[in-house]
Amino acid sequence: MKETSSSRIFQGxxxxxxxxxxxxxxxxxxxxxxxxxxxxxxxxxGKVSFYPVDFTALTYKVILSKPDFxxxxxxxxxxxxxxxxxxxTATSVMAYPLSKDKLRLNKFFIPFVLFTMYFGGGLIPNYxxxxxxxxxxxxxxxxVIPGAISAFNVILMKTFFASLPNELEExxxxxxxxVYGIFLRxxxxxxxxxxxxxxxxxxxxxxxxxxDASLYIQSKEKWPVALYLxxxxxxxxxxxxIGASSEQANQIAATVKSAAMVLTSLPIICIYPFVxxxxxxxxxxxxxxx
Amino acid sequence: xxxxxxxxxxxxxxxxxxxxxxACSGNNNGKGNNKPAESNAATNATQSEKPAEDYAFGEDVTxxxxxxxxYSMMYSDHEAYPYKQDWRLWSAIKEKTNVQFDLAIxxxxxxxxxxxxxxxxxxxxxxxxxxxxxxxxxAGGQIVPISDYVQYMPNYQxxxxxxxxxxxxxxxxxxxGKYYVLPGMWEAPGGGYSYIIRKDIxxxxxxxxxxxxxxxxxxxxxxxxxxxEFTGKKYVLSDEFKGESTLNIAAVEYGVTAxxxxxxxxxxxxxxxxxxxxxxxxxxxDFVSYFNKLITEGIMDPESFTQEDDAAKSxxxxxxxxxxxxxxxxxxxxxxxxxxxDAQLYMITQPGGPKGQLMVxxxxxxxGIMISQNALKDLGEEGFIKMLRFVDWLWYSDEGQTLSxxxxxxxxxxxxxxxNITLNPDITYNGMNPTATKLLNADYGxxxxxxxxxxxxxxxxxxxTDGEKDFVSRVLNNREPRKLAPPIMGTPDESEQLNLISxxxxxxVSTMTLKFITGQEKMENFDKYVDQVKxxxxxxxxxxxxxxxxxxxxxxxx
Numbered sequence: 001m002k003e004t005s006s007s008r009i010f011q012g013x014x015x016x017x018x019x020x021x022x023x024x025x026x027x028x029x030x031x032x033x034x035x036x037x038x039x040x041x042x043x044x045x046g047k048v049s050f051y052p053v054d055f056t057a058l059t060y061k062v063i064l065s066k067p068d069f070x071x072x073x074x075x076x077x078x079x080x081x082x083x084x085x086x087x088x089t090a091t092s093v094m095a096y097p098l099s100k101d102k103l104r105l106n107k108f109f110i111p112f113v114l115f116t117m118y119f120g121g122g123l124i125p126n127y128x129x130x131x132x133x134x135x136x137x138x139x140x141x142x143x144v145i146p147g148a149i150s151a152f153n154v155i156l157m158k159t160f161f162a163s164l165p166n167e168l169e170e171x172x173x174x175x176x177x178x179v180y181g182i183f184l185r186x187x188x189x190x191x192x193x194x195x196x197x198x199x200x201x202x203x204x205x206x207x208x209x210x211x212d213a214s215l216y217i218q219s220k221e222k223w224p225v226a227l228y229l230x231x232x233x234x235x236x237x238x239x240x241x242i243g244a245s246s247e248q249a250n251q252i253a254a255t256v257k258s259a260a261m262v263l264t265s266l267p268i269i270c271i272y273p274f275v276x277x278x279x280x281x282x283x284x285x286x287x288x289x290x
Numbered sequence: 291x292x293x294x295x296x297x298x299x300x301x302x303x304x305x306x307x308x309x310x311x312x313a314c315s316g317n318n319n320g321k322g323n324n325k326p327a328e329s330n331a332a333t334n335a336t337q338s339e340k341p342a343e344d345y346a347f348g349e350d351v352t353x354x355x356x357x358x359x360x361y362s363m364m365y366s367d368h369e370a371y372p373y374k375q376d377w378r379l380w381s382a383i384k385e386k387t388n389v390q391f392d393l394a395i396x397x398x399x400x401x402x403x404x405x406x407x408x409x410x411x412x413x414x415x416x417x418x419x420x421x422x423x424x425x426x427x428x429a430g431g432q433i434v435p436i437s438d439y440v441q442y443m444p445n446y447q448x449x450x451x452x453x454x455x456x457x458x459x460x461x462x463x464x465x466x467g468k469y470y471v472l473p474g475m476w477e478a479p480g481g482g483y484s485y486i487i488r489k490d491i492x493x494x495x496x497x498x499x500x501x502x503x504x505x506x507x508x509x510x511x512x513x514x515x516x517x518x519e520f521t522g523k524k525y526v527l528s529d530e531f532k533g534e535s536t537l538n539i540a541a542v543e544y545g546v547t548a549x550x551x552x553x554x555x556x557x558x559x560x561x562x563x564x565x566x567x568x569x570x571x572x573x574x575x576d577f578v579s580y581f582n583k584l585i586t587e588g589i590m591d592p593e594s595f596t597q598e599d600d601a602a603k604s605x606x607x608x609x610x611x612x613x614x615x616x617x618x619x620x621x622x623x624x625x626x627x628x629x630x631x632d633a634q635l636y637m638i639t640q641p642g643g644p645k646g647q648l649m650v651x652x653x654x655x656x657x658g659i660m661i662s663q664n665a666l667k668d669l670g671e672e673g674f675i676k677m678l679r680f681v682d683w684l685w686y687s688d689e690g691q692t693l694s695x696x697x698x699x700x701x702x703x704x705x706x707x708x709x710n711i712t713l714n715p716d717i718t719y720n721g722m723n724p725t726a727t728k729l730l731n732a733d734y735g736x737x738x739x740x741x742x743x744x745x746x747x748x749x750x751x752x753x754x755t756d757g758e759k760d761f762v763s764r765v766l767n768n769r770e771p772r773k774l775a776p777p778i779m780g781t782p783d784e785s786e787q788l789n790l791i792s793x794x795x796x797x798x799v800s801t802m803t804l805k806f807i808t809g810q811e812k813m814e815n816f817d818k819y820v821d822q823v824k825x826x827x828x829x830x831x832x833x834x835x836x837x838x839x840x841x842x843x844x845x846x847x848x
Contacts, residue, residue: 040604128411214400215407220372231369231399 036060036259043255059259069263072225076207079224083144083206088199090148092191095157096183110158117151131216142216143224147205153198160194161187196278200271207268225264232260345676349444353683353690355388361665361677362392362415364408366401366740370732377735382698389680409433409662416665416677419740422657424471428464429782434661435468442675443682445690446472453477457774458655460846465781467845472681473658474744479771481762482640482651483535485510485527486621488612489636495520503639503768507540507580510641514589517612527584527613529594530602535615536594537581537803539650542772543643544577548803554792555799555828556835558775563848565778565835569799570823575816576644578806585808592808609633618758622721637757639764649769656743659685684741691749694741697734711752721755778835779842788834791827798826 030050035043039054047053063069098106098113121129126146136142164187172182188195210226217223345355367373373395384390394415396404401420408414409432418433427433440446450456455475462469492499497513505513514526529536537549546568547555557568568574584590591611594602606614607627616624618637625635640650659681666674684690696703696711703713713722719730719737730737737753751759780788802819805811811819839848 124407124411127407128413132411132413214403218395220367220397231397 032258033262036255036262038255040255059255060263063256063259063263069225069228071221072223072228075222076224076226079140079143080203080206082140083148084199084202086144087148087150087153087202088195091150091153091157091198092188092195094149095154096161096187098154099158099161101162113151113154117155127215137216138218138222140222143209143212144206147209147212150201153201157191157194157198160191164190193278196275200275200278203271204268229260229264232257345679347444347676347679347683349448350687350689351683353387353389353680355676355680358384358388358390359676359680360390360392361417361680362394363417364401364405364415364419365391365393365395366398366420367395368398368731368739371729371735371738372732374735378697378701379694379735379738379741382693383684386693387680387683409660412664414662414664416662416669417681418660418662420657421471421660424462424658424660425464427660428470432663433470434663434666435464435466435470436472436661437468437470439675439678440472442678443686444679445682445687449475449477449686453654455654458653461653461655461774461777463777463779463845465779465785467779471658471660472685474656475686476654476656476744476750477747478750478766479649479651479654480750481618481637481758481765483539483615483617484637484640484650484761484765485536486606486614486616486624486635486637488609489634490632491521491612492517492636499636499638503764504647505638505641506647507543507641507643510638511580511584511589514584514613515587518587518589521612523610523612524588525591525611526589527594528591528597528602528605528611529615530597530599531615532597533595533804539615539640540581540643541577542648542650543641543645544580545573545645546571546577548577548800552796552800554788554831554835555796556775556778556832560773565775565832565839567823567828567832569803570820570828573644575813578803579813581807582809582813595804595808603627618754618761619720621757622755637761639761639768642769647769649765649771651765652772652774685744688746688749691742691745693736695737695745695749695753697730697736702730702734702736709748720753722753776839776846776848778838779845780834780838784834784838788831791831791834795823795826795828795831799823 031048034050034052035048036059037052037055037057038048039056042048042053097103098110100106120126130142130146131137136145168186168190169182172186177185208226210224210230213222213224213227214230217227344357345353347353365373373393380391392415394404394408405414405418405421406426409418409427410430412432414432424433450459453475458475459469459473462471462473464470489499492513495517497516518526531550534549538551539549541548541551545557547553547557548569552569555567555569556565558564559566581590585592591605602611602614603624605611606624607629609628609630614624616637621635621637625633628635642648661678661681665677669677684694692711696713699705701714702717703711705711713719713730715723716726717728717730717734718724718726728734736742751762754762778788802811802822806813806816806819
């Protein structure tokens, strides 16, 4: 097809607008990185914009030299790993039967699930359930179990499973597979896109969550790194607390927040490019197929 | 198909109704339990005549329980001295009283959230310290109206009587005429925030500091002007706290409210016994004009009101500015951070103003302790009173307060014949013994914020360095204490209404305060501002406040 000039103009303007959007989205992060590597004088003087001024890695050195930081990091990795495993397993096991049209009770269960997406118990009832009734206070389970099944994820998965052709399952049944076999050997291998999407959603959610931890976790050793970061940002933890001497404290006070933020979001940023293609696919999967 | 959706509809509605009924009946049970306990309290007016107490208590008597007891308590864990199970603090309390704590330890930054959560879910420990605002918890019914029980607390009563705290306590009264928190009490108000100056620079500039205790803001302005001419620097004062502390302490001397203390903009006229709105009066105009003068003459940095604290401190440490607002603890900290080794920091007495040489700090109350209803439920009336007497000893007796602050005599401190306390030389605290390696709070658990506050002036001064003692005595000797304003004891509905008026009104006042000061708004437009403030509800608020005051006057003794 020959490109008309109007189509080219459109593409040009489109590209321009998209570039601007990318710039505005990226800029805060670029600024954060630049700030975390700059000297304190430059930060206060407002001289930092795109790149570090008076490059210094002192702040990173100080934060990383305190063993607690790595301990919290390890906690978060543990919570993310366990939580994602539980969440993805539970969500897929719940979504699979919901995707079968011929099960008549689905007409009750699907709206039931949808209902929870709009209405919730609120903070206090949740707290009473998790902390008192189920007694999960100060354990990893308080962080991974309550949020494991999100109604949104279930609907997403259910739609994907429903889009898989029935013939595959029927032929598998003819070959002698039972329901569990079909689920494990036919359905799941075909569902890699949606599984990757849900995994990414859940991992990012658990990685960034500090509120649940602040509610249910009492012992400081069990803190996820997001909660530690929140303390740093609340300037509760003065730089001397996280291991600097008082001369250093002056210097890094300006940059300790941005350095902590960069360190905490780094792993997610590293993972993202690898799962990005599944993510893009996955977002479209929820839409109706013809 | 239709049958199913109808059936589902019925099932869902039945579920909703059932859950609502369950919730309501749960609440009723809770309320029912409270009633018998309260009626018992009313009849139980006599105290120490009861026979066979299994514990010792009394005014200036060490509380001691014959049986070991455990009380649950919330503990706010400060990151500068993290909780340790083997702190000497715990064993010292147990030795004297036979009491141990079942602590719900929460990081300091999460403390308020946890407190809200635990109280509102009915799960609160018996003792809830570090309570600054108890108002929000009153309506929930989870907190004991402690004013009904303070008759059982001898050391508390002694402090109230000897220090004349009745007026101060009125500030804590809620709409039902009771108060719900055991406030921390000081014999005299503290020094508070003031201006930290570079004494060396001021003296070199030819300022006579010998009379600074009698300065007014005009004298202070003249002194800063001299410093500006001498040093030639761009600004003399670049403030931290976004200027809120400076505005607060200056507002007192002009009879208005601003900065941290702006509250609802009201002041109480003790001559007419009426509330007035202060922040659109001629006094207010004088107040903003003064600071406007400082800005236009280049004495005060306009960025004081917008910059981050670190930026302001940085300028002060480097020697680009010579005045900064702070309290004495900050001064001690800043002294170590000054780049110029010859820098001498000095805290001036807060200057006076048109309303006189008024003391800024009036409050002798500070954060306090709430007691949860769970204590009454679990311990029963007698056990509850026993616990209160323990609280009374630890937080309100001189012996208990000294233990919380300084520790064990002989082990961490020594006392001379006149009762002056000296910290052992191998322990450091609050700037004392700076080269010592052991920390009174982090290593021993004493001097921590959860237990160590309140007390006699002697005790308060004991933890001060000489510089701070000098500052506090200058304030107490040269400044007039102010009369306290009565509280506006509205019902929850009235408080809500007042809040709805006050919030946008005071937001407008704060914005305009800064605009007048920085020159963004011209002084000629002040009359327009006055009218705008009235339009935003200042008259309505004043009227409501005076109505409520009229109704509650008798409770307050006016």
